[in-house]
Amino acid sequence: MRIVVTGASGFIGKQLVPLLKARGCDLLLVGRKREILDNLFPGIATSSYSDFLKLANGFDCILHLAVLNNNQVADWDSFVRINADMPIEVCRKAKAAGIRTFVFISSTHALELNDKTSYAESKRLAVERLATVEGIGRWVLYLPAVVGDQLGGKLAVLNRFPTPFRRAALEVLKAFKPTVHVSQLADTLRNLEPLEGDGIRNMIVTAGQGENVVFSKAKRFVDLAFSLSIVALLWWAMIAIWVAIRLQSPGPGIFRQQRVGRNEEQFTCLKFRTMFASAPNVGTHEVPISAVTPIGHFLRRTKLDELPQVINILRNEMSLVGPRPCLPNQTDMILERRGQGVFAIKPGITGLAQVRGIDMSNPAGLAQCDREYLQLQSLGLDVKIIVETATGAGSGDKIRGSNITP
Incomplete structure (x- = not known):
C-alpha cells in the first residue's frame, strides 16, 4: 500500500509512520518544512505541499494528519484555516494527482454535538465540506485519545513514570475515557477498504473496553x-x-x-x-x-x-x-x-x-x-x-x- 501522509511531524505521526513502514507501506511524507521530516524519518521520501503532486502519482491514498489540536490556543479563524480549509485543499490536490482515497482524521469530540469548542466545530465543518468534494473516495476516521509507547496531551505527565506504573494507570484512565493504541490505527489504515468515485464513509476507531x-x-x-x-x-x-x-x-x-x-x-x-x-x-x-x-x-x-x-x-x-x-x-x-x-x-x-x-x-x-x-x-x-x-x-x-x- 502506498500512502501519502501529511502532518507526520505531530504526536500521532511520529509514532504512526514507523509502524506503517514496518507493515510494508510505501510512504511519502508531506509537510511545510521538509528538513524536519528528513531528520525525523531518514530514508523515507518527503515533499513540501507545493511539490507533492509531482511525486504522488500512483499512490493509493492520502492520510491527512495535519491539525490544530484542542490543546493549542488559537482564534476561530486559525482553527478553520488549518482544520477545515486545509483538508479540502489537500483532498482536491490528491484528486488531481490521481489518488483514489482521501483519509481524514477527525476526533470523537466532533461526534459530541454539545461540544462547541473551536476544535470540535472546525472538525465538523471539515466533514461537511468533504461531503461536497467529488471524484475521490473519502474516509473519515474518528479517534479518541491516542496512546502509544509515548503519551501526549494531558496524558504526557505519565511519561515520567516507570513502564509498569504507566500501564496500570492507563488501564484505569481507559475505563473512564475511550482510547486507541497507535498500532491499532496502523492496522486499520493498512487494511482500509479503498473507496471508488464519490464514496464517503465514517469509522470510529477505538480499542473498546472488551479487555479492560x-x-x-x-x-x-x-x-x-x-x-x-x-x-x-x-x-x-x-x-x-x-x-x-x-x-x-x-x-x-x-x-x-x-x-x-x-x-x-x-x-x-x-x-x-x-x-x-x-x-x-x-x-x-x-x-x-x-x-x-x-x-x-x-x-x-x-x-x-x-x-x-x-x-x-x-x-x-x-x-x-x-x-x-x-x-x-x-x-x-x-x-x-x-x-x-x-x-x-x-x-x-x-x-x-x-x-x-x-x-x-x-x-x-x-x-x-x-x-x-x-x-x-x-x-x-x-x-x-x-x-x-x-x-x-x-x-x-x-x-x-x-x-x-x-
Whole structure:
C-alpha cells in the first residue's frame, strides 16, 4: 500500500509512520518544512505541499494528519484555516494527482454535538465540506485519545513514570475515557477498504473496553450498587405500584417478556405492566395508545415501569446502561445489531440511543447508535447517559400515535 501522509511531524505521526513502514507501506511524507521530516524519518521520501503532486502519482491514498489540536490556543479563524480549509485543499490536490482515497482524521469530540469548542466545530465543518468534494473516495476516521509507547496531551505527565506504573494507570484512565493504541490505527489504515468515485464513509476507531478488567469490574460494581440501593430504598414504592396495577385492571402486576440479550441469549425481562392483558406481544412502537392503562401512562412517563429490571441487573442479564433489549420476533433489529456486533455487550435499562431519541422503529439507525456506544463506552459516558436519562433527555420507543415512552 502506498500512502501519502501529511502532518507526520505531530504526536500521532511520529509514532504512526514507523509502524506503517514496518507493515510494508510505501510512504511519502508531506509537510511545510521538509528538513524536519528528513531528520525525523531518514530514508523515507518527503515533499513540501507545493511539490507533492509531482511525486504522488500512483499512490493509493492520502492520510491527512495535519491539525490544530484542542490543546493549542488559537482564534476561530486559525482553527478553520488549518482544520477545515486545509483538508479540502489537500483532498482536491490528491484528486488531481490521481489518488483514489482521501483519509481524514477527525476526533470523537466532533461526534459530541454539545461540544462547541473551536476544535470540535472546525472538525465538523471539515466533514461537511468533504461531503461536497467529488471524484475521490473519502474516509473519515474518528479517534479518541491516542496512546502509544509515548503519551501526549494531558496524558504526557505519565511519561515520567516507570513502564509498569504507566500501564496500570492507563488501564484505569481507559475505563473512564475511550482510547486507541497507535498500532491499532496502523492496522486499520493498512487494511482500509479503498473507496471508488464519490464514496464517503465514517469509522470510529477505538480499542473498546472488551479487555479492560478495570472497566468491567467497575461497571458491574455500579450496576450492583444501583440495584441494591433501589431495592433497599424503594421496595415500598414497588409494592404500592404493584398493588395499584392489580386493582386498576385484570392481569399480573409484573409483566414478563422474552428479550434478546448478550450473545443473543434470551432472558425474561421484568417490568411493571402498563398495558391491558390483551395487548399484542410486539415492539412498543407498534402498540396502539388504547392498549395503555390509565396508570400505565403515568408509569411510562416517569419511567417507574422500569424499576423491576433491577432484578435483571442482579441476575447479570442487564446493565444500567447499554442497548435496549429487543424482542426475539424483531428480526430486522436482530440482524442489524448482529451486523454491528452489538450483542457483544449486555443490554441496559437506558442507553445512548434512548437519550438521543432513537427508537426501534428505525432498526438501522438504532443499531448504528448502539455500535457507537459499544466503541465509545466508558464510565464517563455511562454517567453522562444516566444524568441525561434522569433529566428527561430523549424519548425512547414511542407508543404508536403518542409521545409516551416505554
